[in-house]
Amino acid sequence: MLVSAKEMLNKAKAGKYAVGQFNINNLEWTKAILLTAEELKSPVILGVSEGAGKYMCGYTTIVGMVNGMINELGITVPVALHLDHGSYEGAKKCIEAGFSSIMFDGSHYPIEENLAKTKELVGICEEKGLSLEAEVGAIGGEEDGVVGGGEVADPEECKMIADLGVTMLAAGIGNIHGKYPANWAGLNFEVLAKISEKTETMPLVLHGGTGIPADMIKKAISLGVSKINVNTECQLAFAAATREYVEAGKDLEGKGFDPRKLLAPGVEAIKATVKEKMELFGSVGKA
Numbered sequence: 083m084l085v086s087a088k089e090m091l092n093k094a095k096a097g098k099y100a101v102g103q104f105n106i107n108n109l110e111w112t113k114a115i116l117l118t119a120e121e122l123k124s125p126v127i128l129g130v131s132e133g134a135g136k137y138m139c140g141y142t143t144i145v146g147m148v149n150g151m152i153n154e155l156g157i158t159v160p161v162a163l164h165l166d167h168g169s170y171e172g173a174k175k176c177i178e179a180g181f182s183s184i185m186f187d188g189s190h191y192p193i194e195e196n197l198a199k200t201k202e203l204v205g206i207c208e209e210k211g212l213s214l215e216a217e218v219g220a221i222g223g224e225e226d227g228v229v230g231g232g233e234v235a236d237p238e239e240c241k242m243i244a245d246l247g248v249t250m251l252a253a254g255i256g257n258i259h260g261k262y263p264a265n266w267a268g269l270n271f272e273v274l275a276k277i278s279e280k281t282e283t284m285p286l287v288l289h290g291g292t293g294i295p296a297d298m299i300k301k302a303i304s305l306g307v308s309k310i311n312v313n314t315e316c317q318l319a320f321a322a323a324t325r326e327y328v329e330a331g332k333d334l335e336g337k338g339f340d341p342r343k344l345l346a347p348g349v350e351a352i353k354a355t356v357k358e359k360m361e362l363f364g365s366v367g368k369a
């Protein structure tokens with residue numbers, strides 16, 4: 083059964099570790115992440131962007147697939163199915179479709195409008211027992227064609243959004259989606275510490291987890307980050323493993339063209355990436 087991310091994140095915040103959000107793209111991705119979470123007894127959040135939602139034939143298809151897998155694979159760890167960077171309309175669609183967690187990204191609106199829309203969704207999510215993530219200060223890089231400037235969030239605005247009663251808060255602290263440029267300045271820990279102080283027990287979310295050095299991840303967790311989003315890293319691992327299989331000519335040997343064989347190395351690569359992240363984030367054994 084899908085659960086809200088509230089309990090797992092409050093526990094993570096109190097226990098000074100983080101739960102990974104791993105974005106899914108298809109059946110193989112979902113299976114790899116769920117099996118790894120179960121094996122490591124880690125809570126997990128499956129992230130779905132609006133683009134990935136379209137790709138997977140809509141939110142109800144995804145809810146059906148994930149619920150089916152939880153049953154058929156005997157998954158016992160807490161699993162949240164979460165809309166990633168949702169629009170106001172997307173959030174409503176996912177609530178309707180049976181997602182257990184929603185991110186409403188109003189960071190591109192003026193703060194007053196972000197506050198008003200987030201507040202309305204807080205009410206709806208509370209009533210249905212869903213968790214809600216809000217965002218202040220756009221995150222750099224590209225997400226579904228939207229390029230953010232990598233702003234650093236204003237701690238006062240973070241407090242205003244946190245006080246609306248959201249479950250978790252994503253705040254830009256110099257993090258970027260996708261690969262980090264060579265001249266990246268690193269995470270702004272000074273601002274993170276201020277946001278943490280202002281928002282007290284609120285679990286904070288770090289987007290763009292791919293390529294942030296392990297020591298920075300650990301420091302961010304020590305300063306109140308309880309959810310870390312990983313997307314690009316699984317994609318890179320999957321692509322590299324698939325490339326290796328094809329370049330070695332394995333698809334031309336025997337039944338090597340069978341998709342169950344062709345995609346298997348990529349699935350194993352996703353599993354290894356998820357395992358590495360869960361170990362780094364400290365969520366192993368916390369389910």
Ligand SMILES: [Zn+2]
Binds near residue numbers: 167225259289290311
């Ligand atoms: Zn993000």
